[in-house]
Amino acid sequence: MSPSAITPEPTFTVTPMKKTAEEKHDFGATVTGLDLNEISDADVKALSNLIWTHKLLVVKGQQELEPIKQWELVTRFDPTAPKVHSHGSVKTFNKEGGLLSKARDVYGIPGAENVRLVGKGYQGPDHYGLKEITVKKPLSHDWHCKPQAEGEFEAGNTRFQRWHIDAPLYARDPAYFTTLRCIKRPTEPQVNIRWDDGSGLEMKSEPGLTAFFSNVQTYELMSEEEKKIADHSWVEYAPHPYMWMGNCRGLTTGLGVATEGREKKLEELGDYDPKSVKTYPMVWVNPVTGEKAFMVHGICARKLFLRSSPDETPVVVEDVGEIRAFLKTIQERVLKPEYIMLPKVEEGDIIMWANWQTFHTAVDYPDSWGPRTMHQANIGASTSPVGPVPIPVAV
Known part of the structure; x- marks a missing residue:
């Protein structure tokens, strides 16, 4: 369905992402000509429908985006939702986050605490009010049941960390969308992502990106x-x-x-x-x-x-x-290189994806390659996911 059938034409430009002949993923678009610090209600609605339609958008050129404006955009996507991050406050997340918060530093941006600083490494003398912060996090795939051989990771061989949706799966419903703004990341050398399951599958990527696949395609493969x-x-x-x-x-x-x-x-x-x-x-x-x-x-x-x-x-x-x-x-x-997309996000870009339609994962790289700085925000949805057939109230 075309978003223009639902809302007026947006004031910005939308370009579907190109893919090679070998790639089979069928989602993703790039947005240009938009300032998220000053976005109209009509463009918020258009942007929302475009995320549902394309599953993933990379909105270019948001170097000047204020953290509070990122949070305000998230709330405008779902204005009747409770005004809190889908995983609750930082305090709640640290208490009940389990695997998600284990041995991991989690920071809210001062004045916009529902925008979370995610990444690793030294974040500078003053990062939006966070002073002299070095984000410590364990190796992303050190929770895998089979560790890598010694030296493999430092040589640039890595793995997908944990394919997931951003969802508490308790008390609050999963966010419609997640937004992730790239502040800083290394761009080279490339990492080599290995499946390490005996299949021999692997693929290359710039460091610091996030991988995605479409669960619409998962369904189509059934x-x-x-x-x-x-x-x-x-x-x-x-x-x-x-x-x-x-x-x-x-x-x-x-x-x-x-x-x-x-x-x-x-x-x-x-x-x-x-x-x-x-x-x-x-x-x-x-x-x-x-x-x-x-x-x-x-x-x-x-x-x-x-x-x-x-x-x-x-x-x-x-x-x-x-x-x-x-x-x-x-x-x-669907877990094959041809279905997996690692959209290139440059410093200043913000990526937005339909959390009800895709899985995503971090891809780690050696600390010596430099810090990674991202601002992540989403909001527990005001409605629950709906299936093709209603679930019985009592089972």
């Missing part, structure tokens, strides 16, 4: 029988899911976790509200284009409810090993 099941099925996530799986270890591809019995028992999670436990459809429908995306965040899934028609009693799968094996066969089909 068989008709698989689509039928996915359309009618749903997932229950664990309470405080990143605490629940915080001791788990990832697969070397970054997609999924190894089943080693490391999940915490529910009684180890402390107090939680059963009403805050999230249950979502397996397939999420794009509210603008109507496209279907297979959106299961497998690392946090505790139960699957599988059926192939509205009248069928679902089969309940509670064994996490079975859950992960079921998802792996589906999700790994």
